[in-house]
Amino acid sequence: MKSSRESPASGPRQHLLETASRLFYLEGINAVGVDRILQQAGVTRATLYRHFAGKEALVVAYLEREDALIRHHLEAAADRAVSPDHMLELVIEGIAEDAWRHHTRGCPFINATAEFPDPANPVRQVVSRHRVWFRAVLEEYLTAAGREDSAIKADTLVMLRDAVLVGSYLDDSEASRRTFLRTARCAAGLP
Amino acid sequence: MKSSRESPASGPRQHLLETASRLFYLEGINAVGVDRILQQAGVTRATLYRHFAGKEALVVAYLEREDALIRHHLEAAADRAVSPDHMLELVIEGIAEDAWRHHTRGCPFINATAEFPDPANPVRQVVSRHRVWFRAVLEEYLTAAGREDSAIKADTLVMLRDAVLVGSYLDDSEASRRTFLRTARCAAGLP
DNA sequence: CGAGAGAGAAAGAACGATCGTTCTTTTACG
């Protein structure tokens, strides 16, 4: 009894969200209209407005999905890590891998912020929550690994993550990756 | 003989460009239509399309103006510098000051790139040229100051500049500034 | 058991508003 009323996430809603996410990320949010999303997803307007309140809700869901994916990746790394130091190394390698393989069009959150100037906008609040969470997790890992000034080191790693995502997109991705790995390992107190 | 045909830059064109630049930067490029630019500038459509080929040309002029402003700031710093090391310090302080005081809505080039996915687009080419130039200038200053691995250090400083511009906008600008100054001075081999 | 009423979701036309651009008219100056 997989009622589409009680849990409609698996069906058209999920497909719609994935299609919209791809377009939003690859072409920018304001640049893609609902018509193209609907056309690419193979659904009609009524389907969209049944599962989402509007385009902005779709954008929020897109960023929340990105946030969930990153949290999932981090949890997977935490399971594989054999020590706090190893965890730091896995996080740094994971960021480099993500910038090099998946997020080749920059950071979804930074890009979204470029198009949403109002900090009170729900879209911006998703971005803020994600960044606060990510910084806190980094600080936690640094503290667990016994680092001094873990707050400062976490700030540095957040900045470097922003930098490698932007740099991989705008400049030479290979050089950005190497620069990131070197500086991030240094900032995290890794050999 | 300041003919408005031979050098129309001083008059309505300059005013239009400054108005458009402010709106593009503060609200995003795709988010501001020509109507609002015209309204805020106090001119009509005909004036815009006389001085610019279209909105895209206006965007290109906006970014070229940002590029020119940064080049001007760097030249001013070069005049004040009393030594290569001092020049490096001035550049780093200038970036921090710029992110903290003027560019509080992120980097105009990074933000523009979020909205223009096509690398062949004229807008993107302005961004590329700016970044290549900036990186080369940094490397030149580092070499002049006798630093080893000036290419690597230049890459690092470019990344840190991206990071502080993004971080000042999205996170706590004071913390971003401090983190940038510390890491950038370290990367440049400054005390 | 089968026909029909009814609810729910999808399809697609249509809405006003705004997008960037072009055109015709008016104004101003040499």
Add this chain to the structure above:
DNA sequence: CGTAAAAGAACGATCGTTCTTTCTCTCTCG
């Protein structure tokens, strides 16, 4: 008087959203 710039109406296209219609099940009652 003639030329060029500015004013503003108007263009088709697209924006995000809403509305009416169609379809498809399910449940019910004859």
